[in-house]
Amino acid sequence: MEMKTVRIGDLYTVSNGLSKGKAFFGSGFPFLTFSEVMNNFFVPEKLTSLVQTDEKERDKFSIKRGDVFLNRTSETAEELGISCVALQDHPNATFNGFCKRLRPIADEVVPEYIGYYLRSKVFRKHMLALTGSMITRASLRNEQLTSIEIQLPSKEIQVKIANILRQYDLMIANCKKQIALLEEAAQRLYREWFVDMRFPGHENVSFQNGYPIDWSEITLNDITSKFATGLNPRKNFVLGHGHNYYVTIKNLTSTYVVLDEKCDKIDDDAITKINKRSDLRAGDLLFSGIGTIGRVALIYEDPINWNISESLFTLRPNERVSSEFLYLLLLDSKIQGFAQANSQGSAQKGIRMAALKSFKLYLPSCEILKQFDSLVKPYIEQLKIVHKLYKFYSESRCLLLPRLISGEIKIDA
Structure with missing residues (x-):
């Protein structure tokens, strides 16, 4: 495949x-956030965040098809310059100050293609080379960025590559939609039975203080056989080496663990050290206890190539409850509110394990x-499938992307 070398x-x-200051946010016009740039290959079709802007600001910081957004600062070099590309004009929208916007001045790039290219290992190597000597917080300067050379095939080939990868995106999006629907169905069933108290036979049960008299008042500790955390790398291991994933709160998205290029990497010795403390296995629950408190994930299979940081609690149900019940209990608003109300800390809040x-x-x-488990388990089994x-399509895209972009897989013009 013929490639042309071009400077950005x-x-x-x-x-x-x-x-702008905090007072300007929450109302006004659409706004592309830092988080949206970090978590999406492409700008979402609808921007839900709002900011108050005037006409001059909306013109200066506008978002148009083909615009590329890169985060310009990061705690780590690995996360610097993560990209997100606009596939449509976003009238009246603006973008956040922690990002740089690259606006096309030449008609040589297909936006769908460059969205994949800038997330590929091929391009990320260029970015890491720029930041390799940085000791403190990584930042991206304009002259560094514009000097990077990229390889471009013809526009026809760009379209074909983008179309192939887009099929994987569609399958990934479909999986996410199914996951959300199944999770909502399971949570709705939990709320109906244990929040609204409309479980089978509730009409014939005597209540006291809002609960059936034969239900036991207990603590979370009473229904867990293990409560642990992962391990901090400080004095224990070094991040950035090996092929295993080091999962932190940022990798616990919604209600599942995402193992992707944004995960820090660790070696086999680090995995062994962490697991001596976390002892992760299938059926355990993860609960984020620091920063963004209350994210939950059910572990479906024994972890082989990943483990967790000390910011995540691992809970194992005992014989009194199932993993499915504990999972839905941790997602419920009562325990979520409890965790928020009992968190401590000034710079970064967290809840103590004892609390x-x-x-x-x-x-x-x-x-x-028993009746509840018999109804909810099929939802969880389908979630597992x-x-x-989701994991298969995501991993396949990650493997296919660099091979297509580098020309290792041939595509006819």
């Missing part, structure tokens, strides 16, 4: 984003729990 500075102009263990709840009777598909 010959393809794009570079400018910084909008910086989380002390959360009080009413445990349903064994018969009710869809998660496997």
Whole structure:
């Protein structure tokens, strides 16, 4: 496949984003956030965040098809210059000040193609080379960015490569949609039975203080056989070496673990050290205890190539409850609110393990729990299947992307 070498500075102009105080956010016009840039190959079709801007700001910091957004600063070199590309014009929208916008000045790049290219290992190597000597917080300068040379095939080939990769994106998006629907169905069932108290036979049950009299008041600690955390790399191991994933809160998206290029890497010795503390296995639950508190994930299979940081708690149910019940309990608003209310810290809030263990709840009777498990387990089993598909499509795209872009896989013009 014939490639042309082009400097980024010959393809794009570079400018910084909008910086305003907190008082300006929450109302006004659409706004592309830092998080959206970091978590998406392409700008979402609908921007839900809002900011108050005037006409001059909306013109200066506008978002148009073909614009590329890169985060310009990061705690680590690995996360610097993560890209997100606009596939459509976003009237009246602006973008955040922690990003740089690359606006096309030449008609040589297909936006869908460059969205994949800039996330590929081929391009990330260029970015890491720029930041390799940085000791403190990594930052991206315009002259560094515009001097990078990239390889471009013809526009026809760009379209073909983008179309192939887009099929994987569609399958990944479909999996995410199915996951969200299955999770909502399971949570709705939990709320109906244990929040609204409309479990089978509730009409014939005597209540006291809002709960059936045969339900037991217990703590979270009473229904867990293990409560642990992962391990901090400080004095224990070094990040950035090996082929295993080091999972932190940022990799616990919604209600599942995402193993992708944004995960830090660790070697086999680090995995062994962490697992002596976390002892992760299938059926355990993860609960984020620091920073973004209350994210939850159910572990479907024994982890082989990943483990967790000390910011994540691992909970194992005992014989009194199932993993499915504990999973839905941790997602419920009562324990989520409890975790937020009992978090401490000034710079970064967190809940202590002892505090989380002390959360009080009413445990349903064994018969009710058995009936509930029989209904909810099929949802969780289906979730397990869809998660496997999601992982397969995501990994396949990651493997295919650099091979297509480098020309290792031939594509006819």
